[in-house]
Every structure is written in C-alpha cells, then in structure tokens.
Amino acid sequence: MKRYLLIVLLLIIAFTLPLYADAYIMSVFNTILVFMALGLSWDMMLRTGQLSFGTAGFFGLGAYASVLIVANMGFNPVLSLFIGAAFSGLIAFALGFIVLRLRGIYFAITTLALTHVFSVIIRNISDLTGGASGTQLSTAIFNGNPTKIYYMILIIALFTILLSEIFSRSRIHYAINSIRNDETTAKSSGIDVFKYLLFVFVVTSAIQGLVGAAYAQQYAFVNPESTFSLNFLLLPLAMALVGGIYSTNGPIIGALILGLISEYLKLIMPYGHLVVYGLIIIVVVLFLPQGVYTPIKNKLLKSSIVGGDSNAQT
Amino acid sequence: MSLSLKKTYTIILILAIFMIIVGFWNPNALMNGLQRGSLYALIALPLALVLGILGVLNLAHGEFLTVGFYFIYMLNTRFGMDPLVSIIPTIIFLAILGGIIYYLTVRKVVNKGHLSQLLITFGVSLVLMEVVNIIWTSQARNVYTQYAYASTEIGGFRFGTYELIYILSAVAVLVGLQLFLKKTRLGQATFAVGQNPKGAKIVGINVEYVYLFVFSLAIAILGIVAGTMLPRTAIFPAVGNPFTLKSFALSAMAGLGNLNGILFAGILLGIGESAINYMPNYSGWSDIVFFGVLIIVIIARSYKGAK
Numbered sequence: 041m042k043r044y045l046l047i048v049l050l051l052i053i054a055f056t057l058p059l060y061a062d063a064y065i066m067s068v069f070n071t072i073l074v075f076m077a078l079g080l081s082w083d084m085m086l087r088t089g090q091l092s093f094g095t096a097g098f099f100g101l102g103a104y105a106s107v108l109i110v111a112n113m114g115f116n117p118v119l120s121l122f123i124g125a126a127f128s129g130l131i132a133f134a135l136g137f138i139v140l141r142l143r144g145i146y147f148a149i150t151t152l153a154l155t156h157v158f159s160v161i162i163r164n165i166s167d168l169t170g171g172a173s174g175t176q177l178s179t180a181i182f183n184g185n186p187t188k189i190y191y192m193i194l195i196i197a198l199f200t201i202l203l204s205e206i207f208s209r210s211r212i213h214y215a216i217n218s219i220r221n222d223e224t225t226a227k228s229s230g231i232d233v234f235k236y237l238l239f240v241f242v243v244t245s246a247i248q249g250l251v252g253a254a255y256a257q258q259y260a261f262v263n264p265e266s267t268f269s270l271n272f273l274l275l276p277l278a279m280a281l282v283g284g285i286y287s288t289n290g291p292i293i294g295a296l297i298l299g300l301i302s303e304y305l306k307l308i309m310p311y312g313h314l315v316v317y318g319l320i321i322i323v324v325v326l327f328l329p330q331g332v333y334t335p336i337k338n339k340l341l342k343s344s345i346v347g348g349d350s351n352a353q354t
Numbered sequence: 355m356s357l358s359l360k361k362t363y364t365i366i367l368i369l370a371i372f373m374i375i376v377g378f379w380n381p382n383a384l385m386n387g388l389q390r391g392s393l394y395a396l397i398a399l400p401l402a403l404v405l406g407i408l409g410v411l412n413l414a415h416g417e418f419l420t421v422g423f424y425f426i427y428m429l430n431t432r433f434g435m436d437p438l439v440s441i442i443p444t445i446i447f448l449a450i451l452g453g454i455i456y457y458l459t460v461r462k463v464v465n466k467g468h469l470s471q472l473l474i475t476f477g478v479s480l481v482l483m484e485v486v487n488i489i490w491t492s493q494a495r496n497v498y499t500q501y502a503y504a505s506t507e508i509g510g511f512r513f514g515t516y517e518l519i520y521i522l523s524a525v526a527v528l529v530g531l532q533l534f535l536k537k538t539r540l541g542q543a544t545f546a547v548g549q550n551p552k553g554a555k556i557v558g559i560n561v562e563y564v565y566l567f568v569f570s571l572a573i574a575i576l577g578i579v580a581g582t583m584l585p586r587t588a589i590f591p592a593v594g595n596p597f598t599l600k601s602f603a604l605s606a607m608a609g610l611g612n613l614n615g616i617l618f619a620g621i622l623l624g625i626g627e628s629a630i631n632y633m634p635n636y637s638g639w640s641d642i643v644f645f646g647v648l649i650i651v652i653i654a655r656s657y658k659g660a661k
Contacts, residue, residue, distance in 0.1 A: 091472065142652060142653070156645045164639055277473075318479070318480030
C-alpha cells in the first residue's frame, strides 16, 4: 500500500512541477528525464544479457529522422516524434538480423562502430542532412513553450517506465532472464532466443529514437557532432549502473542522483566534471555491482515488519 | 596466441595487390597510407597484446596514449626536452601508471565477465580524459620541431621523411615483442598464460605477475607512439579516443593474438583510408573504412564460426 502511495505522490509532484518551478528547474528535469528514458532502454536490452553500446546511434537516427521530416516535408512536429521512433525501430529491425548473432564484446563493439558509421554517413550525405553543420528548424516544438515540452518529455519517460515494468512483469521476462542466465538452456527449453532478442532490440531502439526525436525537437537542431555524441551512451549507462541494473527502479533512481549531482558540478566545475562519472562507474563496478537501489531496498525490507513482495532480481 | 605467418598469407596477398593498384593510381596515397597504417598498427599492437593475454578489451587504451602525449608535451614545455628523447622517461612513467591502474581496477575484473571489464576500462578512460581536460583544458596544443617537416624527393615524387619513423617503430616493436615472447623466460611464461591461464598456474607460473607485467608493458609501448607522433600531431583531451576502436578493428581483423597480422591489416586499412582521402569529393567517407571493415570482419567471423 505504501508503495502505491509513494508512486502516486511522485506522479503528482512530476505533473504539477510546472506550477511552481521556473524554466531552469524544468530544463534540468527535462535532461534528467531524457537520460532516464535512455538508461531504462539500455537496461532493458541488458536484461537479455546483451551489452549494447548503440544507444547514441539510435538516439541520433531518431533525432535526424524527426528533424529532417519537419524541415523538408513540413510534417507536424508531434507526428514526427513517432516517425523518429519508427525509423530507429526499422533500422534496428534490419540490422538486428545481422548483429544479434554476435555476443559479448563483439556485440558491444559492433553497436559502437555502428554509431560511428551512422554519424559518418549522415555527415556525408549533406544534400539531405546539411552535412557537418547540421540542420536547424525555424522553431522548436510547441513554439518552445517550456511547460508543454516538459510534459512531452515526462510522458515519454513515463511511457518508457511503463514499458520497462511490463517487460519485467509479463511472461516475456521469463524468456529474457533465462536468455541472460544461460542461453543454451533457454534454447533447449524451447525459447526462440533470436525472436526475443530482436523484439527487445527493436523496442529499445525505437524508444531511443523517440527520445532522440523529442530531444532534437526541443532544441530544433541536429548536427552530427552533438546528436551522435557519446554522452548519450555514457551518461545513461552510468545512471543505470549507479541505480542498479536489471530493474526499473535502478535507472530511475540513478538518473535522479547523477542528474542532480552533475547539474551541481557543472556550476562549480566548468571543466571536466565528467571525471566524477568515470569515478562513479569504477567504484560501482568494483564495490557495488548491484547499484544503490537493491542493497537499500533489502535493508529496508529487513527492518520493516511488512515483508513486501519478493520479486527482487537475483 | 599464434605467432605463425601462415594465417597472414591471405592478408599479405590482398595487401600486395592493393598496394600495386593504389601505387599506380596515386603514389602519394600509397606513401601516406603506408605511414598512416604503420602508425595504426603500432598503436594496435599493445591493445592486441592485452586482449590476447588477459582477455580484456582495454577501452582506456587511447586515453593512455593521450596521457603519454601530454606528459611529453609537459617535458617539452618545462625542460625543453625533445619529443623523441622524452620517449624514455615517458615509457617509464606510463609503465608505472599502467601498473598502478591495473592493480587498482583491471586486476579485479580479469576473471569476471565482459560487462565488468568493458565498464571498468570505460570508467578509467573517462577519468583519464577528464583529468587531462582539467589540468590542460580542452585547448589544442602542439610541439614544433624542425625535423618533423623534412621531406625528400625520389624521381620527381616528393614525400615527408619524418613519417617513415612510424614504419620503423612499428616493425621494431613487432620484432621486439616477438623476440620477447619467444626467447625470454618471462615471454614464454606470458605466452603460456595467454594460451591457458589455469595450466600456466599449475606449472608454477605467477599468473598475477604476468598479467601486471603485460598490462604495464602494453601501456609503456604507447610512450613510443606518443613520442614519435607528437611532432606531427596537435593534441587535445580526446585525441587518443578514436584509436581505441581502430586498434580493436585491427586486432579483430588479424585474429586474436596474431601480432604479425596486425601490421599487415593496419597497412591495408591505412592505404584504404588514404586512398579514399585522395579521391576528390569523397574524402569525408574515409572515416567509414575502419568501422565498416570492423563490422564486416566481426560478422563474417560469426558466420564462419557458426558453420
């Protein structure tokens, strides 16, 4: 019961934020929500045991698809968000047949190389994409109204959270977990490993495309350097790690912690505040392989009389 | 780890044909590619060594190179030391730095899964890059030396002589590594650990020590790269970053542990990249060579493995 009360409380805070927060606070939360959604989508792929480094690539593809379709064909910006998601999903579907054969470091490195390939291609077909200088839209989505933009990103983040919960509660999570734990066993118990991997890969890439489209529409601008920036891989990854991987709550908590810390560090340390991210990644991998969420939850569960549900990830 | 030349015959054949074609088309592209390719191979060798022996893909490889650059830059600006002379102190410095970082971080994940290994070296790369960024800011810097811009002419074809040092160093490092692995006791132990760490432990090899040594050695080699490259390169905190993935591309193309193959693969891709660079209107596509080849090789290997 307490759990639902907390969720409702958080939702109320999230939805009423524009009433009492100024534009700066909202932009901070926009960034946090964007990275939260990316972190969750990365984690959803990781739950199948595949470490993807392609988050920034599909983010960039969605951003480009959405901006170009508005700039060249005059599409409605809101509609273009879905085009961005669909485009990333489609590319992921086509590439999935090839790259999902790979495992371990080879999958990770190939997805990272794909990110570079996307950015090189986009930089070189300059007739369509504007080349290295990128493409600019005349106006941001909703004419740059910060409240509406905040709600748009909030809804995308909530949608991702919902999807992640569905993934970890419905029948599909048995298949996903068993693929991660032991692929051979999963295969021999009748799970079509490739089908599930492809499904998760396409869905998570589409989310990354959607987030990319929303992010690009918010600033009305894409260029190869900043849109395919590896920050859209590193920061979500660090957030998911800090919060705790293989769960929905982990990346959410991680995004809030790191997002607020980095905003503060940016103010006091203009150069190299990312060093903190590096240190956090190292410390978490070495000492807190489960992130901060699971140990804290276990402690709370032990101290409280109410047992709570025991669907903790092992 | 395989040291035989047999595996590399195909690569050598392709390379020879390719070199002749490019050489006839544009000798500048061939020369430039040869120099550039040796440099890539020189950087990839230590990465392949760590990958082959420890089984760890060191994502901080390029950042260690960056640190080497800045160390030499510092020696140059503070004490006026020549970049080529400062290779010696830089090797010592990088060996110690590599050893410390190995001891603090990588050591603890050598026997764990890929996820931890990739993430931790990734964290190290972020820390190194950002520390450089904090100390020296993101402003580009360079060191000017007269000799780096010397050039010579043979039969009407003019080329820079300084870059030939890349070819020399790549061959020297490769031969040195091979001699070390074959002739010395420690090298043979290293070779054994690379083939089978458990077996090596049983016959009394100190595997922990070999790992530490190999990691230090690999990072130290980057000191040579940094010293030879600096006179011709402007440095900034992210300068080493692209070399990590390129080095992995070469290691994957040559096959795990095939050190000779890396030199040939490096020259092949170097010439490919430089040939595209010399094509009018298409020079922007040259960046795709490495990543494209990397993806194709990895996927081709996966199909071959499945059969």
